[in-house]
Amino acid sequence: MENRDLNALAARAADLIVGSQKLVVFTGAGISTESGIPDFRSPGGIWERFDPDDFTIDKFRSSPDSRRKQWRILKEGLLTDKAAPNAAHIAVAELYRMGKLDCVITQNIDNLHQKAGVPDDRVFELHGNMQFVLCLDCGRRYPLGDIKPRLDRGEEIPDCLECRGMLKPDIVMFGEQLPYDVLQEAGRRAMASDLFIVIGSTLVVYPAAFMPLYAVEAGAGLIIVNLSATPMDDRAAVVIRAKAGEAMSAVVAGVKERLGR
Ligand code: APR
Ligand code: ZN
Numbered sequence: 001m002e003n004r005d006l007n008a009l010a011a012r013a014a015d016l017i018v019g020s021q022k023l024v025v026f027t028g029a030g031i032s033t034e035s036g037i038p039d040f041r042s043p044g045g046i047w048e049r050f051d052p053d054d055f056t057i058d059k060f061r062s063s064p065d066s067r068r069k070q071w072r073i074l075k076e077g078l079l080t081d082k083a084a085p086n087a088a089h090i091a092v093a094e095l096y097r098m099g100k101l102d103c104v105i106t107q108n109i110d111n112l113h114q115k116a117g118v119p120d121d122r123v124f125e126l127h128g129n130m131q132f133v134l135c136l137d138c139g140r141r142y143p144l145g146d147i148k149p150r151l152d153r154g155e156e157i158p159d160c161l162e163c164r165g166m167l168k169p170d171i172v173m174f175g176e177q178l179p180y181d182v183l184q185e186a187g188r189r190a191m192a193s194d195l196f197i198v199i200g201s202t203l204v205v206y207p208a209a210f211m212p213l214y215a216v217e218a219g220a221g222l223i224i225v226n227l228s229a230t231p232m233d234d235r236a237a238v239v240i241r242a243k244a245g246e247a248m249s250a251v252v253a254g255v256k257e258r259l260g261r
Helices: 003-018 057-062 064-078 087-097 112-116 144-152 180-192 210-217 244-259
Strands: 023-027 103-106 123-125 128-135 141-143 167-171 195-199 221-225 238-240
Touching: 003 195, 003 221, 003 238, 003 244, 023 087, 023 180, 023 210, 057 064, 064 144, 087 112, 087 244, 103 180, 123 180, 128 144, 141 144, 180 210, 195 210, 210 221, 221 244
Parallel strands: 023 103, 023 195, 103 123, 195 221, 221 238
Antiparallel strands: 128 141, 128 167
């Protein structure tokens, strides 16, 4: 995207943000690719290398072989407690620090919004969070840091040290219910928003993808920052087809300028 075009679009987005009272930011895996975490549906993404049909809770529970596969997917792609927030996460946290952000609703499990400085109670994680691993038998919760070294040492299917039970990352797998309270509150926030910004999502996985729809149906303005087209593009006031880091940095620079920060 030409810089000239980016600057014009970022300026329009900044105008909308300055005029908003209830801004909700909705993110997907595309906001974290610049932190080195692969997304799912871009070329080279997770679902190009692994079969999503293997990544279901029923399969996880049903066979050691499927658990082995799912721990490998996690280890190779998503299990990074080393990833750092990138310019896009930092820009979103800046909006919070300026008092312009109601909350973040994210499909991501990487904890990078919190690492960038958005408080936990303003981040609604629809698909869980990779920072913990649960024992499905005794309920014990392990920090990821206790399990990752075991995987790095070659353990393929880590089990519970307490009861030898089945360990599962605290994330939502296909076929699992999303955390009910989180989904309810996220829906409420989306419907109460007056401006809704989507960053880095194909908007093809439900019920998460209902969020921008709830917002627009309730009268909110929509901004989309995404490298590829989404089903909501034609309902957006601004669509920025650029990398999230540079786009959101330009947008927040515009907000600061307008607020005299
Ligand atoms: N800047 C802007 N957009 C980007 C960038 C970037 N640096 N990198 C990737 N994108 C865009 C891609 O073009 C794509 O449209 O982000 C989008 C990522 O889409 P998906 O890979 O489908 O990720 P997401 O929408 O979060 O997937 C939703 O699917 O598999 C499940 O549970 C998983 O939460 C995930 C859900
Ligand atoms: Zn246990």
